[in-house]
Amino acid sequence: MQQTTLVRRVLVAAGVAAGTVALTAGCKVQTAPVSGASPPGAYGSHHARTDQGSGSGSGSGSDDKLATGVRPWPSWPGSSNSSSSSGSASSAGNAASHRPHAPTHPHTHHAPHTPRPAAKKPHPPTTKPLGTPDRRCRTGRVLCISKKSDTLAWMVDGKVVAAMDVRFGSQYSPTREGAFKVDFKSRDHVSTIYHTAMPYAMFFSGGQAVHYSSDFAARGYAGASHGCINVRDKKKIAALFREVRKGDRVVVYR
Known part of the structure; x- marks a missing residue:
């Protein structure tokens, strides 16, 4: 038992x-798997x-x-x-696929540049050479204007300070020749006879004056004035207008 x-x-x-x-x-x-274990x-x-x-x-x-x-x-x-x-x-990848993609090429290609048309130059574009100054232009302050060379030379004591192309009146309204003086100046003058603008006008013989002409700047010597002396370079005539004084001499010659 x-x-x-x-x-x-x-x-x-x-x-x-x-x-x-x-x-x-x-x-x-529960222990870590040994080498070779599944x-x-x-x-x-x-x-x-x-x-x-x-x-x-x-x-x-x-x-x-x-x-x-x-x-x-x-x-x-x-x-x-x-x-x-x-x-x-994959979800993150799908979300990322909806994001905007960076450009493939670092350099952005733009449309070819179309150059702007060049500004219309005065006709003709060149400046005429000065003629031989009249002997009356060799002293003092003088607007020395040559019909032969179609030029105006602003001279002080025989030296040329500035020069510019000019245009004269036609055979029906010719520009008077001789020695004159500047009677008065008018910055924004308008003709009372022809009702046309005469900027930077410097009158020297009655109604005849040296002034800027937009028609001369556009058409060159294809036209003519009514007896005035036209200048086509607006910057030059504006600078001259500031320099010339009442009483300065004006010589128009051939």
């Missing part, structure tokens, strides 16, 4: 030991792998309980973790 009781105790002790070994084996599943994520689960082979029901149950709540392994290629990551990456 005592011998039978002893045998039972030994068997019970052996059973407890077997359970402990099984429990210990279940805990070891990665946990390769089995398609976010939990640690549990062996589903042959064994007692209690052993399998213990493995499932131990695996529950265990922090999953890092994603491996082909695992579900990797799939979710790639899904997030």
Whole structure:
């Protein structure tokens, strides 16, 4: 009888030991995989792998309980973790695809530049050479005007200070020749006879004056004045107008 009781105790002790070994084996599943072992994520689960082979029901149950709540392994290629990551990456990629793309070439190509048409120059564009000054122009302040060379020279004490092209009256209204003096000046004069503008007018013989002519600037010598001396360079006549004084001499000669 005592011998039978002893045998039972030994068997019970052996059973407890077997359970402990099984429990210990279940805990070891959570340790890091050894070299050459299959990665946990390769089995398609976010939990640690549990062996589903042959064994007692209690052993399998213990493995499932131990695996529950265990922090999953890092994603491996082909695992579900990797799939979710790639899904997030593809979503980000789709979002990025809707963003405006940077230009392929760093240098932007513009349409060819169309040059603006050049400003219309006075006709003719060249300035006539000065003629030989009349001997009456060699002293004092003189507007020395030559019909032969179609030029006006502003001379002070025998030296040419400024020069410009001029145009005279036609044969029906010729410009008078001789020695005169500037009677008066009118900056924005308008003819009372022809009702035309005569800017920078410097009168020297009755109604005849030296002044700027827009017609002379546009048509050149194709036209003529009504007896006045026309200047086509507006800047030059404006500067001359500031220099000439009332009483300065005017000499018109051939």
